[in-house]
Amino acid sequence: MRAAPTLVPALARRCVTSIAAGKAHVLALCATQGHARSALYAWGAGRDGRLGHDDYAHRFEPTAVAFFQVARLRVRLVAAGDAHSLAVADATEDARERPGVYTWGRGAHGRLGLRRTLNKRRPHLVTEWPPSFRGCRVVGAALGGAHSLVLAEEAVPPGLVNPWGVRRAIYSWGYGANGQLGTDAVVDSPVPRKVKMPKFEVVAQIACGKAHSLALTVHGDLYAWGKGWQGELGHGDARLRVAPKKVDSPHQFVKV
Secondary structure, three states, X not given: OOOOOOOOHHHOOOEEEEEEEXXXXXXXXXXXXXXXXXEEEEEEOOHHXXXXXXXXXXXXXXXXXXXXXXXXXXEEEEEEOOOEEEEEEEEOXXXXXXXXXXXXXXXXXXXXXXXXXXXXEXXXXXXXXXXXXXXXXXXXXXXXXXXXXXXXXXXXXXXXXXXXXXXXXXXXXXXXXXXXXXXOOOOOEEEEEEOOOOOOOOEEEEEEOOOEEEEEEOOOOEEEEEOOOOOOOOOOOOOOEEEEEEOOXXXXXXXX
C-alpha cells in the first residue's frame, strides 16, 4: 500500500489521456503516434479475466492489453466496474477487427452484454443492440458493481428541432434487481436495452454506483435510479427507482 500519491514508473513517459478504476484493478489509456493510435494498459487483480490479458493472473505494473494492438483498433473510451471492464474502440485504416463496444471480465448477471454469462479473459465485441442503436456513436460509458451503461449519440433527422443538434440515448445491461438498468423492471438483462429517459432530455454525462445510476443533462438536471436504500438517489427517501427520476434541487449540476 502507499500512504501518499506516487508516480507510476511504467507510465511516467506516457501521455495518459483517460483512467478508470474498478474494485481491484485499473485501466489507463495512453495516446501514441500523434494520437493516431492508442495503447490500453491494465493492472491489478486478474480474477475473472478483468484485465483483458487472456489469463487470470494479477499484474503488479501496467501491462498493455495486446488485443487492441493486434486488432489495430484505437481505443477512445474506457470504464471499469467491480470485476469487469469496457472499452470503446474506433477503426483505423488497417484495422483487423470491427470497431465498437468491447467488454471483458466477470460475466455473471449479463454485465458484459454478450448474452451468455461466462467470464471473458480478453475483449469481446458487444453485438446485440436494439434497432435504435443503429448508426449511433458511443460518447460515454460507465460501469457499476455488476451493470453497464453507455451513452450513444445520433444526428437529429431533418425536420426535427433540437438546438443542440444531437439526440442521445442511454443503453444498459447486466444486473437489474435494484432497478439500476432504468428499464422499468427489476430483472437482469444480458444484452443492451434502452433506458427510459424522458423523451426530450439531452444527456451530457452518465455515471454508476455499485447498484444505482446517474444521468446529467445539458441543462444541469440530474436523474437518478436504482437502489436508494441509503438515500444514494437523492430523492428524499429510501426507495429504489426502476426508471430515471429527476432529482429535485434548486441547483444546476455540472459533473457526475
